[in-house]
Amino acid sequence: MQIAVTGVSGRMGQMLVQLIEQTDGVALSGAIERAGHEMVGTDCGGVTVTDDAAKGLAGADAVIDFTAPEATVAMAQLCAEAGVAHIIGTTGMTDDDIAAVDACAEKIAIVRAGNMSLGVNLLTRVVERVAASLGIDYDIEVVEAHHRMKVDAPSGTALMLGEAAARGRGVALGEVSDRGRDGITGARTQGDIGFHAIRGGDIIGNHDVVFAGPGEVLTLSHNATDRSLFARGAIRAAIWAKDQAPGHYDMVNVLALD
Numbered sequence: 001m002q003i004a005v006t007g008v009s010g011r012m013g014q015m016l017v018q019l020i021e022q023t024d025g026v027a028l029s030g031a032i033e034r035a036g037h038e039m040v041g042t043d044c045g046g047v048t049v050t051d052d053a054a055k056g057l058a059g060a061d062a063v064i065d066f067t068a069p070e071a072t073v074a075m076a077q078l079c080a081e082a083g084v085a086h087i088i089g090t091t092g093m094t095d096d097d098i099a100a101v102d103a104c105a106e107k108i109a110i111v112r113a114g115n116m117s118l119g120v121n122l123l124t125r126v127v128e129r130v131a132a133s134l135g136i137d138y139d140i141e142v143v144e145a146h147h148r149m150k151v152d153a154p155s156g157t158a159l160m161l162g163e164a165a166a167r168g169r170g171v172a173l174g175e176v177s178d179r180g181r182d183g184i185t186g187a188r189t190q191g192d193i194g195f196h197a198i199r200g201g202d203i204i205g206n207h208d209v210v211f212a213g214p215g216e217v218l219t220l221s222h223n224a225t226d227r228s229l230f231a232r233g234a235i236r237a238a239i240w241a242k243d244q245a246p247g248h249y250d251m252v253n254v255l256a257l258d
Contacts, residue, residue: 003238004030004060004084006075008049009039012066012089015231017045023235030056030063034071057082062238066230069093073100080104085241087234088112091156105248109241113251114156116233120207121251123222124164127209130220131168136191138213140165145198145206153197154179157222161209162193 003020007013008031020028031044035051042049050056057063057078062085065072072090077100079086088101091114101110115121131140142165144158154162159173166173171191178192188194205224210217224230233251240254252258 001026001239001242002029002059002061003027003235004032004056004063006032006053006056006063006065007067007071008044009033009037010066011227012231015228016064016066016234019228019231019235021045026235026239029060030058032056032063053078054082057084060084061242062087064234064238065090066234069097073097076101076104076110079110080107083108085109085111085238085244087237087241089114089116089230089234092152102248105246107246109244109246109249111237111241111249111251111254113233113237114158114160115205115230116237116251117222117224117229118233118255119229120157120160120222121255121257123207123209123220124160124252125257127161127220128164128168130211130218131165132170133168134211134213134218136169138211138218139188139190139192139194141194141196141210141212143196143198143208143210145200145203147202147204148199150199153199154195155197155205155207157205157207158195158197161207162195165193165209 003026005013005016020026028045031047031049032053033039033049039049040051064087065075066089069092072088076086142158142162144155163173176192178194204227207222209220237254
């Protein structure tokens with residue numbers, strides 16, 4: 001199977017190139033970077049880095065994309081034209097960005113997830129079940145921590161977990177999300193799902209979902225200790241997506257957790 005990687009200069013891009021080389025049955029077919037980047041024209045995993053995305057997609061069965069929202073939307077459109085499956089690990093996407101990706105999913109298989117690890121995706125299922133079992137007397141707070149260079153908050157994983165909790169309660173996250181408290185805010189609104197973001201050092205990714213109820217607190221946690229787990233999940237998603245019908249999928253589908 002032929003896999004292209006866009007954003008090859010980034011930490012995830014470099015990790016993906018390394019792991020593709022080590023994974024049986026897959027090969028790196030293209031390496032894509034933005035115009036003007038110093039890596040353009042250099043060797044990366046045996047292929048020449050290009051800023052021509054259409055050229056980088058040539059011959060690929062799938063492209064893996066951990067870049068930025070604007071770049072990801074543009075890549076989705078190119079993939080739809082080329083018939084290449086699109087694996088998206090980009091976070092910080094707006095509703096409009098996601099709608100644009102959805103339109104492309106009418107032509108190709110797209111797997112988009114805020115986190116591609118098995119553990120986190122299992123955790124979303126547990127969070128949904130716990131939220132459905134506990135009443136609104138249990139306040140839900142999602143606490144996440146990442147390295148100082150992360151540019152979006154809450155993290156994509158935190159939002160996945162918040163969405164899972166909201167599904168469990170049968171509500172829309174957008175209607176109950178509380179993303180910041182400062183000053184005299186008044187009492188907590190019953191039923192809200194709170195989010196808190198910690199940024200510092202080189203933390204890969206820690207997430208806690210806290211259910212605080214009368215007389216007890218239940219905390220569900222996931223701590224990432226190796227960034228390669230996200231790359232391995234993305235490669236697994238690419239292999240899975242190759243033979244799928246057009247549609248917008250997530251890691252729950254890839255891992256058959258549904």
